[in-house]
Amino acid sequence: MFLFFLFTFVIEPPKNVKAFDNPNDGGNKILITWEISPSDSILDGYEILRRSEKEECFYKIGFVGQGRNSFLDEKTEDKINYYYQVASVKDTIKVLSAISNPAQSYPQWFHRGKLIILLTFFVFGFLILYFIKRARKIELFIRRIAGLSAVEEAVGRATEMGKPVLFVPGLTGMSDVATIAALNILSEVAKKIAQYDVKLIVPNNDPIVYTVAREIVKEAYTSVGRPDAFNPDSVFYLTDSQFAYAAGVDGIMVREKPATNFFCGYFYAESLILAETGAQTGAIQIAATDSITQLPFFIVACDYTLIGEELYAASAYLSKEPILLGSLKGQDYGKLLIIIALILLSVSSLIFNFIIK
Template sequence: MFLFFLFNLIVEPPKNVKAIDNPNDGGNKILITWQLSPSDSILDGYEILRRSEKEECFYKIGFVGPNRNSFLDENTEDNLNYYYQISAVKDTIKVFSEISQPAKSYPQWFNKGKLIILLTFFLFGFLILYFIKRARKIELFIRRIAGLSAVEEAVGRATEMGKPVLFVPGLSGMSDVATIAALNILSEVAKKIAQYDVKLIVP
C-alpha cells in the first residue's frame, strides 16, 4: 500500500495534450501530441485514450513507449469531434492527463509538401508554350531526307522499265517495332506508286 502511494507521488501525468487534424492527407487521421511526463525516464510508456462526441467513455486506442510525445490516430470519422487523454503507465499504475480540446479530421485539397511539383509543372508548361509561340514566328527549314529522294528515283526507274515495285517490310512479325516502322514507310511508298500507276508487290 505504501509503495502504491509512493509511486503515485513519483509518477506524474503528461501535460499540454493537443489534438489536430493531420495535415496534407485525405482525412480520417488526427495527430495527438503532448508534453512528456517529468517521470518519463521511469515509465513503461503512454496509453492513448479516445472518445467521440457520440460516446460517453474513453477507451484505449494505442500505446507508445517512453520518450515519445506523439501518436497518429488513423481511424477517425471526418467532421466528428474527438477528445483525447494520455495516461502515463508504470507497472499497474496509470496517471491520467487532462482531456484535450475537441478535434476533427477532414481531407485537404492539396498536399503542401508537394508544392515544388506543382511549381515545376507550371514552369515546364510555361516554357513549352513560350517556345511554341516563338517557333511560329520563325521560318523553319526542314532538310529533306535523302532516303525519300531515293525512293522516288526507284519508283521512277521501275515506271520507265515497266517493272513492278517489290517492298519487303522485314522478316519479323507484325508486333516487331521495325516491321511497324516499315509499314509506315510503305504507306508513303504506296501513295507515290499510285501516282505513277505502277504495280506494287508486298510479300
C-alpha cells in the first residue's frame, strides 16, 4: 500500500501529447507523439488511449515500452476527430497525460518523401528524350561490347551445325527491368535466327513473360519477312518452380544439344546449374544479367558475359535503332550527373564538416 502511494507521487505522466495525420500515406493512420515522462527510467512503458468524436470515453489501443515517444494508430476512420491520452504505466499504476489535440486521418495524393525520385525521373527522362531526338539526326557512337559482337557468330555457328539456339529469359516477371531488357535481346536474336532459318527454343518460367516472349518472337520473324518460319511451339511455358525449371532446361540442353545458349535476364541459384550443363554440352554460351550474386557463376561457366548494365545496352547495340541509341546516350549523361553529384556533395560535406564547422 505504501509503495502504491509512493509510486503515485513519483510517477509523472508524459507531456505535450500531440496527434496528427501520419504523413505520406493512404489514410487511416494517426501518429501520436509525446515528451517522455521524467520518471521514464522506472516505468514499464506507456499506454495509449483513444476516443473518437462519436464515443464517450477513452479505450486502450496500444502499449509501447519505456523510452518510446511515439505510437502509430493504424486503425482510424478517415475524416473523424480522434483524441488521445498517454498513460505512464508502472505495474498496476497508470498516470494519465492531458488530452491531445483533435486529429483526423486522411489520404495524401503525393508522397513528398519521393519527390527526389520524381525529380531524378524527369532529369533522366529529359536527357533520354533529348538524345533520342539527336540520334534521329546523327548516328551516335556506341563502344564495342564483346559478348554482343559474338551474337552473330553464335547464331552462325548454330546454322553451320544444324543445331538449335536456346534462349532462357530469366526467372523474374515482366515488372523486372532485366526481363524487359532480356526480351529486347530476344527480339534481335530472333531476327537473326529467322534470317538464318535456325531452330529457336525459348522455355519460360513465367506465364506472362511466356506470352510476351511468344509475341516478340512472332513479331521478329514477321519483321524480317519470314512469318512462315515462326514455329509457335518454339516458345513455351515450362514451370514457375525455380529448380523444376532448371531441371527441365537441363534436360532440354542434354537432349537437343543447342549450339548456342543465351541466358539473359535475372537469375537466382539455378544459374550455375544451367551454365554448367550448357558448358558440358559444348554450346557457345552468352549470359547477360544484372543479378550480382549470379554474375560470377556465369563469368566462370560462359564464353561471354554481359555484366549488369551491359544487359540494358544490349538491345541498342544489336539493333542500332535511334530510339535505343539515344536512350543509351541519355543514360550515360545520367551517369555523368551522378558522378558529378557524388563528387560535389562529398567535397561540400567534407568542407562544411571539417573546415567551416
